[in-house]
Amino acid sequence: MEVIVNKEKSLFSIKKITLDELDTPGAICVRAGELFQTGLWARFKEQFGWLPVPLGITFQNTYVTLLVLVRDLGYSLNLGYVPMGPLFPEPEEEKADFLISLAREISPFLPRPVTFLRYDLPWGREGE
Numbered sequence: 001m002e003v004i005v006n007k008e009k010s011l012f013s014i015k016k017i018t019l020d021e022l023d024t025p026g027a028i029c030v031r032a033g034e035l036f037q038t039g040l041w042a043r044f045k046e047q048f049g050w051l052p053v054p055l056g057i058t059f060q061n062t063y064v065t066l067l068v069l070v071r072d073l074g075y076s077l078n079l080g081y082v083p084m085g086p087l088f089p090e091p092e093e094e095k096a097d098f099l100i101s102l103a104r105e106i107s108p109f110l111p112r113p114v115t116f117l118r119y120d121l122p123w124g125r126e127g128e
Contacts, residue, residue, distance in 0.1 A: 011098075012105045013058040019043065022054050022065050034122065036083035037067045045069050050081075053110055057102075059088055068117075070110055080114035090123035 019039035035041055042052035050069040057066050069081045080103075091098045103117045 010105065011059060011101050014105055014109060015056045016109055017054045017056045017065060019052060019054050021056065022067060034084050034087060036120075037065065037085050037087060041083070042067050042069070051111060055106060055109055057086070057106075062088060064088055066106070068106060068110065070112065070114060072112075073115070077115045078112050080110060080117040082117070082119045084120055084122045086119075087122060095123075 019042050022037065022039040022042065039054070042054065046052055050071050053068040053070060055066045055068065057064055064085075064087045066082065066085050066087075069083065071079045071081070073079055086102060099119060107114060107117075
């Protein structure tokens with residue numbers, strides 16, 4: 001299922017994928033060696049109450065897989081968490097706008113409304 005949110009202003013094309021698709025040899029998380037964006041990590045976190053949501057996202061002709069983990073915090077609050085993602089090249093400008101747009105566009109794919117979305121970004125890590 002592919003959904004494009006607000007087609008006129010959409011920056012991303014997004015589709016749901018399977019956990020196995022996170023681990024295909026062509027998946028960017030595999031090429032980047034990023035454990036926290038793999039199906040293995042999703043299955044591990046699922047054992048501790050997290051709900052994995054694997055997505056395929058295209059932005060400016062670049063396709064990446066993205067693992068979003070969702071957890072119920074109680075009191076009708078849900079946390080969305082993107083560990084070491086997204087694996088797009090770091091935007092040169094307007095990083096906040098990029099991440100806010102991505103958050104808005106992935107929200108229809110999440111199984112329940114998310115009150116907070118946390119990104120642990122892979123950008124600007126030492127040695128890169």
